[in-house]
Amino acid sequence: MELDYTIKRSAGRRKLTITVERDRSVVVHAPEGTSDEKIQQVVESKRKWIFEKSGHPQKYRDLPHPPGKELVSGExxxxxxxxxxxxxxxxxxxxxxxxxxxxxxxxxxxxxxxxxxxxxxxxxxxxxxxxxxxxxxxxxxxxxxxxxxxxxxxxxxxxxxxxxxxxxxxxxxxxxxxxxxxxxxxxxxxxxxxxxxxxxxxxxxxxxxxxxxxxxxxxxxxxxxxx
Known part of the structure; x- marks a missing residue:
């Protein structure tokens, strides 16, 4: 299965980290100058962990109703x-x-x-x-x-x-x-x-x-x- 992710490079960053956001998007935070090949290698090594995180049944389940509500007295x-x-x-x-x-x-x-x-x-x-x-x-x-x-x-x-x-x-x-x-x-x-x-x-x-x-x-x- 193909794994999509966004790369964010920063000059001040020293280590490469991966986060799975609550909308299931995957973000790689990498030091400036880190090659795409190196990033892909790390992502592939964490593939199982990423899919486990993005498939969490509670943290990432869809909202049962749209966000927000009408604010009226009694709410x-x-x-x-x-x-x-x-x-x-x-x-x-x-x-x-x-x-x-x-x-x-x-x-x-x-x-x-x-x-x-x-x-x-x-x-x-x-x-x-x-x-x-x-x-x-x-x-x-x-x-x-x-x-x-x-x-x-x-x-x-x-x-x-x-x-x-x-x-x-x-x-x-x-x-x-x-x-x-x-x-x-x-x-x-x-x-x-x-x-x-x-x-x-x-x-x-x-x-x-x-x-x-x-x-x-x-x-x-x-x-x-x-x-």
């Missing part, structure tokens, strides 16, 4: 692993407020999805970035910066120049899941591939790793929804 939205009621309120509010429920101003009714997304982005920056710095200190790794980004299928990533990126959608997940994803990406600054050493680092810093991974497998598709 709910995820935040830190829990569903909270949404209420449209006709007050002087100009932006979303959270008081154990989401209050969305009537003035933003026509663009309420954008309003809630802006709120999520703000909370992601407030809660995720400080946790990254805490875990970086504990692991003894230096990072150049943290960015909250918009990806549909990746929860986090790190760059060859030691920047770490995290998906704003993570703010919908429990803190135990957020901490696991943070540790996972920071551990890649110490060990590029998913070796035994890598998983030992992650498990030591995130002892609830198995619980977090199980939550992502079961509920990850909810995070992928726009809202």
């Amino acid at each position: 709910s939205a995820l935040y830190l692993g829990r569903q909270y009621r949404i209420e449209m309120v006709g007050t002087e509010l100009h932006e979303v407020e959270f008081v154990q429920r989401f209050l969305i101003p009537a003035a933003r009714k026509e663009k309420r999805e954008d309003a809630l997304r802006e709120w999520y982005l703000g909370r992601a920056g407030e809660k995720i970035i400080p946790r990254v710095k805490v875990h970086a200190r504990r692991l003894g790794v230096d990072i150049c910066g943290v960015r909250i980004v918009d990806h549909r299928y990746r929860w986090g990533s790190c760059t060859p120049r030691d920047y770490v990126h995290f998906n704003w959608r993570l703010i919908k997940a429990p803190m135990v899941v957020i901490d696991y994803v943070i540790v996972h990406e920071l551990a890649h600054l110490m060990e590029a591939n998913h070796t035994a050493r890598f998983w030992n680092i992650v498990r030591t810093q995130s002892p609830t790793m198995d619980k977090a991974r199980a939550w992502l497998k079961e509920h990850g598709q909810l995070l992928e929804q726009e809202i």
Whole structure:
């Protein structure tokens, strides 16, 4: 069976790694100058692993309904692993407020999805970035910066120049899941591939790793929804 993959070369990258995205696409991250022949050789050596990853019955199953939903009073939205009621309120509010429920101003009714997304982005920056710095200190790794980004299928990533990126959608997940994803990406600054050493680092810093991974497998598709 033919194996399709995308190659992304980077001048700052030292090792070749392969990732299988949640949409089943295969991406090869390679140091600049790595030949196509060398990349194909590595991909072929990982063929069995790639097909096992892309065929995961939970992580990659299709959504039973289209992403997103209409935001109206009585609906709910995820935040830190829990569903909270949404209420449209006709007050002087100009932006979303959270008081154990989401209050969305009537003035933003026509663009309420954008309003809630802006709120999520703000909370992601407030809660995720400080946790990254805490875990970086504990692991003894230096990072150049943290960015909250918009990806549909990746929860986090790190760059060859030691920047770490995290998906704003993570703010919908429990803190135990957020901490696991943070540790996972920071551990890649110490060990590029998913070796035994890598998983030992992650498990030591995130002892609830198995619980977090199980939550992502079961509920990850909810995070992928726009809202």
